[in-house]
Amino acid sequence: MRIWQGSSPAFTFVFTMGIVNLFGDVTYEGGGSINGPFMATLGASAAVVSITAGAGEFLGYALRPFSGYLADKSGRYWLITFIGYGINLIAVPAMAVAGNWQVAALLVLAERVGRAIRKPTVEAMISYTTGELGKGWVYGLNTALDEVGATIGPLMIAAVLFWNGSYQLGYLLLLIPALLAFLSLAVARAGFPVPSKLEQGQTASAGDFSPAFWGYMIAGAFFAAGLMSFELISYHFDRTHVVTGQWIPVFLAISTGCGVLVSLAFGKLFDRFGLPVLLVAVLLSATFSPFVFFGGFGTALVGIVLWGIGYATQDTLLKALVATVLPEGRRNLAFGLFYGGYGIGWLIGSVVTGLLYERSILALVIFAIAAQLASLPMFVLASRLQR
Template identity: 55%
Template structure:
């Protein structure tokens, strides 16, 4: 194990390098996501199919995280599974350029979710070995901000391609470029940092894995995360609604770009605040997110921009704050499984929400908005119940 300042410098490089992997990866993934709903509609899918396809992809994304975390803990090898996940996640996006029927396109979208699920908890677990030095909120905030930079860039690229060519297939095909850059950067990370656990001493690992087993707080955080997910909605349905409301298809990706740019900034700010304040930051972010749906689905379309800002805060809450909460109740020797199970529960909430949203959309937009807001606000008392004691500050973790 490398110690002292050199260890800190290498840990920072690892955080930034994995962030670059996600920047390129989410340029690919989010670029595709910004037009998936429109593309499915163009090949014959309706609102329910579009919402359920996006929701099933996210559900399998989160469900697969539980299985991936379990197997990683059993075989003690993360990198091979990480590579499998990124390949499935990224190469299926440009493959949509070849899809001629909505069933094929929906199937490829579902596979994307499986790929994300295989690699996500393992990357989060590897990053957790750097949090004893920098703090959970900061580490996951930096990773999420680079992730969101890619999520912002991807829709902008797609919007430009659609403006110039109006061809979905051309836009999908061009996304093979950032996909390959992500895989090249991932290979560099594997060569340079084969064992991220070396960033922590045994004593620091003992401090970071703070419980002997899965605690009541852990399961309550899982339940609260599932409620939050149920009300967040996927962009496939949002983009379908925007196009119905008169937004041109080359402009729809710009709404996602705005949301993800906000997510990038919010991840850094909220992550830093979380390390200082703790749970109250999470609660404020959840309440803010719960107000997004009326702006998108009930008010004039220009006010949907406000809704997308709030939706972007929700994405940052999902990817940085909730992850940091779970990282505070990791059971010893089972951190991959802990992240994986949490994400599996989150995915159940996401699927329930996606199915409900898809069915409610065609019947009552008011009922859809009420469902989304109530589902997310239900997480607030659960988060409060889960909090038993203040979390240790980063300085306490690294003092040993």
């Protein structure tokens, strides 16, 4: 397999959609780097911040089966993609005019709803290239470009804060990458109106939803329950002064910057070794919480890098894993259902960690570690069912 598919239409499509996601991640990861502290300035508590983030992630996953089903039935995957990106991206700069935490919370939810609408269609369209390029490499490359954007966005916000700019100014500046994302998406639509023509071989081998598919979904839900949102992490940093305000976006940028390398490496390794790569990644991710919540600046930095490995895992390896059990003709729905289950786990984890934060940090850390470690035997069992 060629590492750089410069003459390949499949690679061109994956790379173009990666550029869309790059600008998209600049927008909403830039906003996400300050959502927690910004909501705190509007009077939101730790529980409100965590539960809002958790509810947003839940909606961002739970609505995916519906958008995936609609895409499979209607065939209007590009239209659905444009609608999703529209809601997803515009909600971020709109935070600049939020006058209270309730409005800010609604915009956080809206951003995640838009993501839910467009995610299954994007993942399904990209899946047509996996026969030529490899499942791990395709989703690893796409995630790596995501993470480049997710690194640039927080650094933009950090620069604003270092120059004593306001949170509102930071949100307004994110309108620029939002518009660039729309432009890139239009280029992708013009160049590849029917992505299914890129398919080589049979990239969706399952006849229907198998026991392995449902097993992977349950395992993913446990993994999600222990991952937690950056909104809660940034709230903790701001509240305890372990990491000062302008450094919080930099921490997110460092995490996502490491995620670029992790996504590319894990993606290639997954194509060669399969499930063991995912298991190692989960083990690394499970250790992030004690570093984040106990200790000082340096310890927190180690924790945020490990947390970034967790995010790279869910964005690269879980997608590659699902791609091995996709049912033909229902791949939009399959991605939607998988991440719907993932979202249920995320919501439960966010509610639990948000409530535990005010009562016992130790209990919060134990819960986060236990939830992610519990996913390991479930992934193994589902893999055996697949074989």
